[in-house]
Amino acid sequence: MDPVLISQELIRCQSITPQNEGALEVVEKYLKQLGFVCERFDFEGIVNLYAHRGSGRPHLCFAGHTDVVPLGEASLWKHQPFQGEIKDGQLWGRGAADMKCAIAAFISALSDVEVEGALSLLITGDEEGEALHGTQRVLPILAQRGMIPDLCLIGEPTSLNVVGDTLKIGRRGSIVGHLTCYGVQGHIAYPQNTDNPIPRMIQCLKALCSYEFDAGTDIFEPTRLEITSIDVGNNASNIIPQKINARFGIRLNILQKAEELCEVIQSICKTHAAEHELQLTIHGNAFLTKEQEKVSLIQRAVKVATGCLPALSTTGGTTDGRFISAYCPVIECGMREATMHQIDEHVALDDIWKLTEIYTSILKAFYLPEAFSSGREVQ
Ligand SMILES: [Zn+2]
Structure with a gap:
């Protein structure tokens, strides 16, 4: 599955928080094709999607959001914010960096990897606003069902200069x-x-x-x-x-x-x-993921894709990690932060492909840790 096409499709949904405008349907469509069981949790008119495949352990959950922040001064945009325009090697549009392209990259990575165990995605339509009826409300239901994952990977923008150069293992x-x-x-x-x-x-x-x-x-x-x-x-x-x-x-x-x-x-x-x-x-306490082994595994997985061991950081704003960290370890890895929430938000097409490669490597490292830790290159 082409992550750029999925990114474009997502950007074309005008999902300014808390509107959905078909964004979760796009995610659902691809996940169903990949054999996921999709379930909706709607609270107070706000939509959330929980998709899962397989059972048992290990269990990785990818978490993210399809809602985006408003345009700000709309007249200052030089590129159409909801068209998914590609120009100069960049994909332009609101939500490109934060974080529709990351969701697209993860879906694309999924289509490339066979995993044993359970795999899930928790995608909310309520992160950029008050975040009252999103992830926070779905987690207790998953806990009740015994569906809390071993690790949650959040696709928020975390990278500084190059995609994959920084992971967030906590937030203030x-x-x-x-x-x-x-x-x-x-x-x-x-x-x-x-x-x-x-x-x-x-x-x-x-x-x-x-x-x-x-x-x-x-x-x-x-x-x-x-x-x-x-x-x-x-x-x-x-x-x-x-x-x-x-x-x-x-x-x-x-x-x-x-x-x-x-x-x-x-x-x-x-x-x-x-x-x-x-x-x-x-609006939340700070959290820090202390599971060294998991952090190191993900760091090394990113390195396989980028050639560089990512730095660990806790800077930036709050994310849904503040809710998820109460249930399981959280590591965040996504696009470059540079243009998030800005006018003419955009990401490089190369970055979308690189992030797809990073997620593929993370999936392989997580589901085949022995092969990965023994030093053999995971292909
Ligand atoms: Zn975000």
């Missing part, structure tokens, strides 16, 4: 905060009758920003808080405002637990913000 967690400080509005010439919430907010944000959560680990950056917005909305030059809003985001590493971190934030705000309201939304 994320918390979003919204802080409002309240005061008493009044005339700036009569400050004794007012209570200005702005200095308190500045104090509080300074304390939050300078707080050293941790120093990071050998594979994780330090936990960091970034302010994303400060708003007063005060158009008058002689009024002390009644309130001020700020928003911030925290990317936390494996040394932190999101719930405990929230308590730290709450106590800093209590100390500095006086009358305030604080909303903290946890």
Whole structure:
């Protein structure tokens, strides 16, 4: 099966999250041809596909999503975002890098390899949005059925300069905060009758920003808080405002637990913000795949295809790995990250073929580890 043709077919589905627009049907069509049993899990109008073939162990699951982020400034696109245009050796379109071509590459790799054991794909239509009704909801059902795999391979973009140069074996967690400080509005010439919430907010944000959560680990950056917005909305030059809003985001590493971190934030705000309201939304804890043998096996499999041992990393945004890692080890390997979510998103055709080769090698390494570990080249 030609991974470029499948990629084009997927890009032609306008599956802006949480719309499906036929994207999962394309995946399903090819998987059925390859003998997979396809099952749908639909929650609140959001579609998810679980496809499986074979039984027993080993069991590898490929996880991904067919939904894509919106176009952004649509008029700035020089290439049609949903046409699957090929030009200058590149395939253009929304979702090319993140992550329709990876799904196509995996399907194509499947058509090339015979495996013993179980093989499954968990493809959701709800990753780029709130991710409430996707992978997170399917996993408990699979657990109940005893269908949790030995390893989950996620096809998110992970590569830096060359496809296959980097694997993600963990990701940071994320918390979003919204802080409002309240005061008493009044005339700036009569400050004794007012209570200005702005200095308190500045104090509080300074304390939050300078707080050293941790120093990071050998594979994780330090936990960091970034302010994303400060708003007063005060158009008058002689009024002390009644309130001020700020928003911030925290990317936390494996040394932190999101719930405990929230308590730290709450106590800093209590100390500095006086009358305030604080909303903290946890979007996941950090995770790290510690199964060295599995990581090393996948690293070596990638090397067979690329000639280079991939680096291990935990950078970037959150993925469904945060949910899956609670059930089984997770390794992410996909396209180059360069143009994901950008205007004129694209991937090189060569990269699609290279990723197909990488996935083929991973399948062989996973299902024939003896042949692979003994050093014989796995063909
Ligand atoms: Zn993605």
